[in-house]
Amino acid sequence: MDGQNAQPLANGHGPDAPQDGVALDLVEVLAGLMAPQKHLSPKYFYDQRGSELFDQICGLDEYYPTRTELAVMREHVDELAELVGPRAAVIEFGAGSNTKVRLLLDHLIEPAAYVPVDISADYLVQQAEELASDYPNVHVQPVFADFTQPFALPEHPVMPDRNLIFFPGSTIGNFTRAKACELLEVMAAEAKPGGALLIGVDLRKDPDVLHAAYNDSLGITAEFNLNVLTRLNRELGANFDVDLFQHRAVYDEAKGRIEMRLMSTQRQAVAIAGAEIPFDENEYIITEYSHKYSIDEFHALARRAGFEPARSWIDDDGLFSVHYMSAH
Numbered sequence: 001m002d003g004q005n006a007q008p009l010a011n012g013h014g015p016d017a018p019q020d021g022v023a024l025d026l027v028e029v030l031a032g033l034m035a036p037q038k039h040l041s042p043k044y045f046y047d048q049r050g051s052e053l054f055d056q057i058c059g060l061d062e063y064y065p066t067r068t069e070l071a072v073m074r075e076h077v078d079e080l081a082e083l084v085g086p087r088a089a090v091i092e093f094g095a096g097s098n099t100k101v102r103l104l105l106d107h108l109i110e111p112a113a114y115v116p117v118d119i120s121a122d123y124l125v126q127q128a129e130e131l132a133s134d135y136p137n138v139h140v141q142p143v144f145a146d147f148t149q150p151f152a153l154p155e156h157p158v159m160p161d162r163n164l165i166f167f168p169g170s171t172i173g174n175f176t177r178a179k180a181c182e183l184l185e186v187m188a189a190e191a192k193p194g195g196a197l198l199i200g201v202d203l204r205k206d207p208d209v210l211h212a213a214y215n216d217s218l219g220i221t222a223e224f225n226l227n228v229l230t231r232l233n234r235e236l237g238a239n240f241d242v243d244l245f246q247h248r249a250v251y252d253e254a255k256g257r258i259e260m261r262l263m264s265t266q267r268q269a270v271a272i273a274g275a276e277i278p279f280d281e282n283e284y285i286i287t288e289y290s291h292k293y294s295i296d297e298f299h300a301l302a303r304r305a306g307f308e309p310a311r312s313w314i315d316d317d318g319l320f321s322v323h324y325m326s327a328h
């Protein structure tokens, strides 16, 4: 791509990419709200306000993952660059924080290409334009696709020596363990034999630390969670009274996961697209899982999906892990 003209390659999706994160799917939303355990997909958090709130979460003292992952990457990036070798194509699943990919592009040996893959075209294009002008020797080619399904990779002017799949932020934790395995299988296929994966994974830890990270004292995570109801009102004409729901984040130690919930403070009914959704007092919608792994657990999962763990780095407090794995 030439600096100013970042045109994402579409991969089986229509030309009208959602401008505001992933578009709400009414059928999916209703099915989730009518299920015995009400649920909504976490992909719906990220409208413009939700993305702003998530950025604020990443800067909170209590929310350790973002800064810890970056610190671990910074500490080991030279060793990582050696392992990756020259002329890699970095394929990022989800167009995330520029800081992390810049760290990679600054330290890898002659990186050949950068391919951010996302379903939200506005972030993709903006991020790609900035990177293309700052890294003129790197072929930046965004791909507009749902990365949970196999997608076609673009050609590059310089043939990369290997694909490096990059999936930071412990976003893998937002998938159930079974879905995480399927996603890792897609990654192994996209990496191709000889390729590799660099992935950030949040670790199991003291439940109090997790509780604080997902129930922050400033209430930003609460606002982030409740914002999805405001979005349903605005975009689907629902009539949620947001004041009658409360944010709860609960750690289930046996399952190794945070459950983000929106709890109804009273018995009530909510109307959405002609349907009526009844709530009992204290009944809740699950809006997100955030799974936590031990190193061994994550290695076993990745092996099942077709990766061989090569290096795992963690911070001194054992909060967060970054793994480099080869695809076979």
Ligand code: AVI
Pocket (backbone or CB within 6 Å): 057, 065, 169, 170, 171, 172, 173, 174, 214, 221, 288, 289, 290
């Ligand atoms: C994006 N994802 C990895 C975050 C997490 O920690 O699971 C989303 C989040 N939810 C609440 N706080 C942050």
